Structure formats: C-alpha cells, structure tokens
Amino acid sequence: QQQVKQSPQSLIVQKGGIPIINCAYENTAFDYFPWYQQFPGKGPALLIAIRPDVSEKKEGRFTISFNKSAKQFSLHIMDSQPGDSATYFCAAHHTGKLIFGQGTTLQVKP
Amino acid sequence: DADVTQTPRNRITKTGKRIMLECSQTKGHDRMYWYRQDPGLGLRLIYYSFDVKDINKGEISDGYSVSRQAQAKFSLSLESAIPNQTALYFCATLGWDSTDTQYFGPGTRLTVL
Numbered sequence: 001q002q003q004v005k006q007s008p009q010s011l012i013v014q015k016g017g018i019p020i021i022n023c024a025y026e027n028t029a030f031d032y033f034p035w036y037q038q039f040p041g042k043g044p045a046l047l048i049a050i051r052p053d054v055s056e057k058k059e060g061r062f063t064i065s066f067n068k069s070a071k072q073f074s075l076h077i078m079d080s081q082p083g084d085s086a087t088y089f090c091a092a093h094h095t096g097k098l099i100f101g102q103g104t105t106l107q108v109k110p
Numbered sequence: 111d112a113d114v115t116q117t118p119r120n121r122i123t124k125t126g127k128r129i130m131l132e133c134s135q136t137k138g139h140d141r142m143y144w145y146r147q148d149p150g151l152g153l154r155l156i157y158y159s160f161d162v163k164d165i166n167k168g169e170i171s172d173g174y175s176v177s178r179q180a181q182a183k184f185s186l187s188l189e190s191a192i193p194n195q196t197a198l199y200f201c202a203t204l205g206w207d208s209t210d211t212q213y214f215g216p217g218t219r220l221t222v223l
Contacts, residue, residue: 042216044214049211096204097143098212100145100154102151102152103150
C-alpha cells in the first residue's frame, strides 16, 4: 500500500521556471515531511522539511507548501537552474521510519 | 571522508548466489536502515534497526535478512538472489537527537542475472 503518492513522475522546465511537485498522504499520524534531492550516482540528501503545524517553509529558492486538511504538500523551486536537474522524493515520517513517494525526475533546460 | 559508506558499490551476480551488502557509518547514530530503489517506485524500506539488539522488518523484507554487528555496521544479505532483486540499494542512518534527517550512503547497484 503506497501511503505517499507523488506526482508528476517527470517534469521538464526551462531555466527560470517554477517546477511544482506534489505529494499526498493518507496517515494523519505522520509528523514530519521532508524532501530529498538525488543526483545520479549519489544517495538522496535532505533538501528541506516541514512539520504539520506550519503551512509554508522557505529555504533559499525552495519552498514547501503544506495543506493539513487536504493531506497534501508540495515543493516549489523558484528561478530553477540546470543544476537543479535531479530526482526529488517527498517523504513522511512516523515512529522513526520514512515512507517515500515514487520520485520525480526534474530536468531544467538551459 | 564519507559519513555513511557502502560496499561494494557495484555487484553483478547470478541467480541463487548468496550476496552480502555492507554499510558502515561514522556519524555515531543508533538507527540504521536499508532501502531499495526501483524506477517509478521510489525508495522502499527493507529492514531497520534502532540499536544493536533491535531488528525490524520493513515493507519488503521477503528474500532479505540483516545483521547489526555493531552500532556502526549494518549488513544486508540476499540468501539466494533472484533477478527481481536487481535494484539500487541504499543504507541510511538517523540519530535520536536529530531533526529526523536520514543520511544516506552512496548506494550499491546490484544486478542479478
């Protein structure tokens, strides 16, 4: 059972565009929602994270929007750059475990 | 030096062979995890351990076993490898006093022929 659903599976934007990746979850006991960024040949690395008592968190060009009532959260990348091309995973945490979404492959064209 | 290391980085083996993937960490974290990554399926939890004496099954533990030899070492074994275990495998760690950030190793690409 997939408890965290992520979309789209892939995304292509032009440099400067604002890609948006969406995730939806089912379990209301989740208490922490991180996003991980993965470059080819590397392990995932934490990008930004939010707790459910906050509706938005911004770090540099990356913003998480969180809608607790809809059980949805999304990642926005402002002024995207070719160096942002990577695979992005959302995740949800409960009792020491992370449940990951399916991943989104982002390509930012110059 | 990397905080979480995995060996080997790449492995090709045949159906029926026993394979061990090793993970070591220098972060001093108690919690360790094994995931497999498949295209379109994300990262799925195989096994996890909250301390040396604690081993727990994840969502896809069938066909796998683990050993927590020390706080810093967590090994994943495939007792009799099969082709659908071809995947990218990641080890990760988490400390009790962290902000729930998991730190991932560089991954092991396993191919079962």
